[in-house]
Amino acid sequence: MSDNLLSNINIPADLRLLDEAQLPQVAQELRNFIIDIVAVKEGHLGASLGVVELTIALHYVFDTPNDLLIWDVGHQAYGHKILTGRRENFHTNRQLGGISGFPKRSESIYDAFGVGHSSTSISAALGMAIASNLKGDFNKQHIAVIGDASIASGMAFEGLNHAGVTDANLLVILNDNAIGIDPSVGALKQYLTAVKEGKNPRQNNMIKSLNFDYSGPIDGHDIFAVIKELKRLQKIKGPKFLHIITTKGKGLQQAEDDQVKYHAPGKFDALTGEIHIKSEENLPPKYQDVFGFTVLDLAKSNEKIIGITPAMPSGSSLKFMMDAFPKRAFDVGIAEQHAVTLAAGMATQGMIVYCNIYSTFLQRAYDQIIHDVALQNLPVIFCLDRAGLVGEDGATHHGVFDLAYLRCIPKMIIHAPMNEIALQNILYTAQLGLNHPIAIRYPRGRGVIADWQTQHLGKYEKTAIGESVCLKEGSKVAVLSNGTIGNTVSLAISKIKHPENIAHYDFSFVKPLDKKALKDIFNTFKTIITIEGGTVKGGFGSAILEFASENNYASKITVLGIPDEFIEHGTVAELQQYCKIDVKSLEILFSSY
Structure with a gap:
């Protein structure tokens, strides 16, 4: 083999030919490869850098693709793609005709399950494990890698709850780095922090109480410790849970220091990590900022206004209101169903709730929209960011179904503003009292009015409902x-x-x-x-x-x-x-x- 080990790894079987002592070199080469490509081609950076050692260890210990490996969401799967036959065309990642930015079953036999929305990995892996048992294949391994932000979602808990009463050969790996896209929130995050700091007695372990064989927490960047523990768990039957601690952006100092910005930083210098700043002078505002600045402005004069977002305070620009009115703006974590019903509960008490959810993620709370909001005719204001085509994230993220899935719901008002002024005006009109739920959809990207914020913000006109x-x-x-x-x-x-x-x-x-x-x-x-x-x-x-x-x-x-x-x-x-x-x-x- 040449001095460059990564160039000789075309499939995981090649990786398994290496001596374990060579794997830290592979990790460094893999990390550099990801940085070099993403610096030029853009994409999700921090998540993949954080799981380099884990990715190598999983493919080194387990017999993929015969053993089934599932990545939750998939932001962190770049290393996995590179090690599973896609190194040579990884430069086409997220580009038209190129490979997907997320695991995709039709793309590779190593992608056991297609992902893009969070918290599906445990249920999917459990389904595969139960199927293996029914087919008499009791040696096949089923591994779900899930982050601390995703595991707080209801669906992940549903999967854990079921898995704990089965004999399924399931390994759940918690990749705990205390951040999703924005910092993780909630009581579970506080619990995991206590576990990491040794403040939680081992006998009082919520995962063990669900009948999982719990181990950890261990250093997810110590590749030898991870391999040793994976080999031990490989021999244990039934549901297992491994808690590993990692650093998002590991190996690029700037990505470690500013994990929110380097989740998907755009183009940057591969050596220094410095992001290539695009001039925003004289550009129209982003629609998300029109929402963020408008709701903040309205909230200053209306104490009943509340903001809610499921784990996207930066992406939705609700962060502006969260900073100004922390008791009236809530990041509820990756919990779209909870976000919608929380908004409904607040609306019953006379609060004016702007529930900001990406269009593609609102699909996950469809029952709550119908039963908890529309059926009760509660005037929740749904603000659907990223409506329409979103670009490089692809099929899992395009917000193209909301008009169709909302239009059939009685009592629902549906509005798609043509520009920034129309958006701020409907946001203003909604808080005057519509007596019905309303969905306001707007796209990713910039508007068309360069001086909107200086010339138009705050100059509101009431929108006539239902008029063209x-x-x-x-x-x-x-x-x-x-x-x-x-x-x-x-x-x-x-x-x-x-x-x-x-x-x-x-x-x-x-x-x-x-x-x-x-x-x-x-x-x-x-x-x-x-x-x-x-x-x-x-x-x-x-x-x-x-x-x-x-x-x-x-x-x-x-x-x-x-x-x-x-x-x-x-x-x-x-x-x-x-x-x-x-x-x-x-x-x-x-x-x-």
């Missing part, structure tokens, strides 16, 4: 847009030879629909195009088709949006082009009329 706006008159075709995609429509119309042919309407409300305006539109135009940032099945366009059918209109209706498939990863621009909702595609379409 005619943005441009036209003679041949009516384009009905919902949300920020309307800006793309306006730009496309401005580029065609005969813009006078196209009328453009902003239908920011999917529910209730502006039926009066729709009747006028259908009586005027024989051709209607709808466009949205969500799935074409069941969304805004479907609502327009239903209206036309109910009222016996014969106009030709074209529905544009996200096609009926799971959209993979790539830049937002690339994915919009794929879905034919980018400026160029719309320009070609509009020019044909």
Whole structure:
């Protein structure tokens, strides 16, 4: 073998040929490889650096892929991908046509389960372990690696609760680094800290009380200690639990020192760790910041305003309110179901609750939206960040289903503002008292008004619920847009030879629909195009088709949006082009009329 050990490891079987004494060198090479690629190509950095030794130890001790290894969420699986046949194309990570940023069953036999949302690993691994027992394969190992933020989620506890009364050959490894994307919160985090500091008596162990063989905590960066313990646990039958302590960002000082920023730092200098700062001068604000600054501003004059987010205070910009009003803004951890019902409980007592959840994560609390909020007609204000295509995180993170899954719920108001001013105005209007729950959806990324914060923040106007706006008159075709995609429509119309042919309407409300305006539109135009940032099945366009059918209109209706498939990863621009909702595609379409 050459001096570079990693270059000779194409699959874990190659790793197992090495002497154990060589593994620290592999760890250093793997860490450097991840840093060098992510520095240029971007991606999730800190989580993968923190589990380098664990990743090597798992593939060294266990017979993967015959033994089944599951990574919770998957932010930390870069080392796993590199060691399992994807080293040569790891530079394509998260790029259009490249490998996924998360474990994915269709990508590799070493990816035992597809992940992207947290806290699924224990249930999945337990399901596999029970299946192995039923098939008579009692020697197969099933390993779930879960972080201290993810294990606090209800689903993880459901899995632990079931596993403790089975004879399943399951190993749960708690990767305890006290941080998810933001610092971990809650009583369980405090308990784990006490265990790490030796303040909790060993006999008072909550994991052991669930019938798990508990061991640890051990240093997750001591590769020899990890291997020794894994080999011991390999011989023990039934449910086992290994508690390891790691440092997120291990091996890059800046990533260790600022773990929030280096979770996904963008481009940075591989040697110094210095992040390449993009100039934000004269740029429009991020939509998440429009939410954050607006809710903070409203909270200053309304003591009943509450903010809630499940583990995304930085990503949602609720952090602004949390810093200013810590007793009125809550990070509840990775617990979307709890977040929604907590908001419902507060709403029964007259509080005005802004519950900020990424669109893709609100899916996890669907029952709570229906039963605990809408059925009781509680005026919870759902703020759905990252709605629509989100880019490189891919299919697990695109927020494209919310219009469809919310539209069928009675009492629910659904609004997608076209720009920053519309967003701040609906946030303002919601706290005046709508007497119904409302979902406000807005995308990842920046708006369109560069001076919004200095010129518009705080200058509120009440939004008329259920009303559309005619943005441009036209003679041949009516384009009905919902949300920020309307800006793309306006730009496309401005580029065609005969813009006078196209009328453009902003239908920011999917529910209730502006039926009066729709009747006028259908009586005027024989051709209607709808466009949205969500799935074409069941969304805004479907609502327009239903209206036309109910009222016996014969106009030709074209529905544009996200096609009926799971959209993979790539830049937002690339994915919009794929879905034919980018400026160029719309320009070609509009020019044909």
